Amino acid sequence: MYEIIHSLRSRLPELEWHLSKLNAQILPILHASQLFCLPSDASYTHCIAQIEWDIERLEEPLTIKMQHYLVKKIQQRINFLVKICLVLDKKSSEAIKNIVLEGCMTPQQRQQLIYEIWQTLIKQEQALIEAKQYLPSSIKQAKLAEDLNLLRQKRINAQKMYENLTSIR
Numbered sequence: 038m039y040e041i042i043h044s045l046r047s048r049l050p051e052l053e054w055h056l057s058k059l060n061a062q063i064l065p066i067l068h069a070s071q072l073f074c075l076p077s078d079a080s081y082t083h084c085i086a087q088i089e090w091d092i093e094r095l096e097e098p099l100t101i102k103m104q105h106y107l108v109k110k111i112q113q114r115i116n117f118l119v120k121i122c123l124v125l126d127k128k129s130s131e132a133i134k135n136i137v138l139e140g141c142m143t144p145q146q147r148q149q150l151i152y153e154i155w156q157t158l159i160k161q162e163q164a165l166i167e168a169k170q171y172l173p174s175s176i177k178q179a180k181l182a183e184d185l186n187l188l189r190q191k192r193i194n195a196q197k198m199y200e201n202l203t204s205i206r
Contacts (some may be wrong), residue, residue, distance in 0.1 A: 038095065038104065041095075041108055042092060042095050042096065045088075045092050045095075045108070045111050045112070045115070046089075046092055048115055048119075049085060049088065049089065049115075052085070052115065052118055052119060052122070053081070053082075053085050055119075055122040056081035056084070056085070056118060056122065057081065059081075059121075059122060059125045063081055063121055063122075063125065066121055067079065067081070067084060070117065072113065072114050072117055073087055073114065074087070081118075084114070084118060087114070088111055088114055088115065091107055091110060091111050091114075092111060094107060095107050095108065095111075144202065147202065148199065148202045148203065151195055151198050151199045151202060152199050154195050155192065155195035155196050155198075155199050158188060158191055158192035158195055159192060161188055162185065162188050162189055162192055165181060165184060165185045165188060166185065
C-alpha cells in the first residue's frame with residue numbers, strides 16, 4: 038500500500054502546477070463534475086485538498102475493500118484533472134464536453150444529454166435549410182451550405198452516439 042500512496046502523492050505537485058495555470062477555465066468544469074464536493078467559491082486547490090485528504094485516509098487502518106475503493110476514487114479524480122489540463126492546453130471545447138460526459142454522468146444522464154443535443158441539432162439543421170431558401174447572394178448560400186454540412190455531420194455523430202448508448206442496454 039505504501040507504493041500506491043507514494044505514487045498517488047507524487048502526481049499531485051505537477052497536477053497542482055498545471056491546474057494553477059488554468060484556474061479560471063477549469064472551475065465551471067469542476068462544478069459540473071460530481072467527482073468533488075466543492076463550495077460555490079471553490080478553486081482547484083479544493084480538489085487537490087480533497088485528494089490529499091483521501092490519500093491520508095489510506096494511511097489509516099481500513100478494510101481491504103475500503104482501501105481499493107479509495108485508491109480507485111483517487112485515481113479517477115487525478116485522471117479526470119489530468120485530462121482536463123491536457124484538453125484545456127489544446128483549447129478543444131468538444132473534448133472538454135466529452136470528458137464531462139465520460140467522467141461525471143451516469144449512463145442515463147449521458148443518454149438524455151446526447152438525445153437533447155441531437156434534437157437541438159435537428160432543429161438547427163431545419164432552420165438553416167429554411168434560411169438557405171431566402172438568401173439572394175450565392176456567396177452567402179455557399180457559406181450557409183458549408184455550415185449546413187458541418188451541422189449535418191454533428192447531428193449524424195450525435196445520432197450515432199445516442200444509438201450506441203441505447204443499444205448497450
